[in-house]
Amino acid sequence: MNDTTHTPDPHRPPEVPTREMEALISRRRFLTRVSLGLAGISAAIIGVPATAFVLAPLLHKVADTWRTVGRKDDFVLGETVSVVFEDPSPLPWAGVTARAAAWLRRVSDDEFIAFSATCTHLGCPVRWMPGANLFLCPCHGGVYYGDGSVAAGPPPHPLFRYDVRVVDDDVQIKATALPITTSL
């Protein structure tokens, strides 16, 4: 601090570097590395767990869960109706966002089909038009036939189907992840 006269002008090194000078330069190089290294360690100690915390949902595996959506005889043969069920393992503060819907059709006494309500194009909720036997998407013009296959518009895939089972006359849908189209 007080002996600034010993600090040489870094822009003008003397023609013949003294031993003292060399020691000083080497000391400074060392201090630079130590400081940057310590900063890097601190950043990593805080940054890595923070990043991991933010990315945690990617690693979280959610087990599929069977959800009861009604009694078998609530559903008329051949009719397609929307049913509401809860997501697999919803967070306690999810409120109404924990709900999901599917289009459920009773095709025979014990057999049901459940279509995901999200369009395979970009995920908007499709609506069933009973008179036309079609699912219509409100966003970009996707249309599906009654069996979920694409009838018109941009959807790249048929509607996703949930697994359905009947247990003791309860109709159950296997609640899974939101179907995401990952093909280009």
Add this chain to the structure above:
Amino acid sequence: MKRWSVAVWRWLDDRLGLVDLFGPSLKHLVPRDATWWYVFGSATLVAFIIQVVTGVALAFSYVPSSAQAFDTLVFISEEAPFGAFMRGLHYYGASAMVLMVGAHMAQTFLFGAYKFPREMTWSTGALLLLFTLIMGFTGQLLRWDQTAAWSVVVAAQQAGRVPLIGGWLAQFILGGTTLGGATLSRFFAIHVFVIPGIMFAFIGLHLWLVLRHGISDPPKPGKPVNPATYRQEYNEELKRTGVPFWPDGAWRDFVFGTTMVLAIVMAAIVWGPPPIEKPPDPSILEADPRPDWYLLWYFAVLAMIPERLEGVVMILGPVLIGFVILLAPIIGHKGERHWTKRPWSIGVVTMVVVMIATLWIAGARAPWSPNFEAEPLPAGIVKSDNRLVVEGARLFHERACLNCHLISGYGGRRGPDLTFVGDRLTEMDMIIRIVNGGGNMPAYGNTLRPDEVDALVAFMKTRRRAEALAPAK
């Protein structure tokens, strides 16, 4: 009194050094003829400040919880004093910011201001445009109603198309495998902390670059940028004819900025904030999600790109556009600046404006979306006592033909207008089209009974210009 306040100020400034810190920046010389074309950048900053102030105010009452945000929004809009006004200011402030960024960018592009030595001023500005759009999108999501919830799903689906990591990205956006408790808090953190923090840093850098390289002099035809001599010529011209930014240059920024503030206030009072729609319940399937106006053109892009090119346009398109914008000044860093010597620059700006405007109109009309509100055709339109024709008109509504086809102004615009279809198609054409479908028309062969097809065709055959002009029976 005056002496006393001057003494206090002198003491404060001696200890704080504010004049030393900001004085040179305020008094720096700017080109004398940099006038009204140069106000859009500062107006963008003013809009950003409005967003910070109103955003912080809204955060005092908004609860970023997937379950409760909707209720707090209703409270802010309907009960909190000045709540609707704050939301209105935040919404129209965002709109103004998007518009001003666009105007600022068009002006600097047309003036060739992105050329040497201001390449990085342009590139940092381009990134600020990206952050502004991210703020616009995430901001719409914080308006946590039905449209917001489905917009998250649409965003996740788009991210899902990214090769290799798409599934992960989608999960990152949703905050899990479905919409839920984690979704909104993540967007809140991004909208309120992450992006604004980055924006503060980039605005600081952008302003520093404006000071470092100076405000670009208005271009003159036949005076190209030569990197070897530009700086010297610019500085000499400034010394000769420049004026201090404060107040000779700045007063226009204050006049324009204040006008913009008043316009935002007027819009917030007259039109009010965007309405809060149905709750964000993904099991309510009567939904019609639309982006806010500044992304409505992109909504049209998503509907109109050919299916085979979809992935390329959705993923590669934005990446390519981003690269071109970022690298434009590196590629064309010297030469003529004046737009009359760069006619293609006028072409580019005109093309972008026309493209966005037409896509915007298409997005607002969304003719590709069925009309779910189609009502049965009134007798005055059917204009027939014939039992079969009346039955056909009824079926036309019941079988959802009317959701996609227009009859005398009733119905949807997804398919062709069938008001005068009887003049265009024969009975056989109609039957083939209805039963087999074609193009975007679904095949109805498995849905309709033969007598229903007969009734529909009987009705469609009466859709003729001559019949439409005849008085109602």
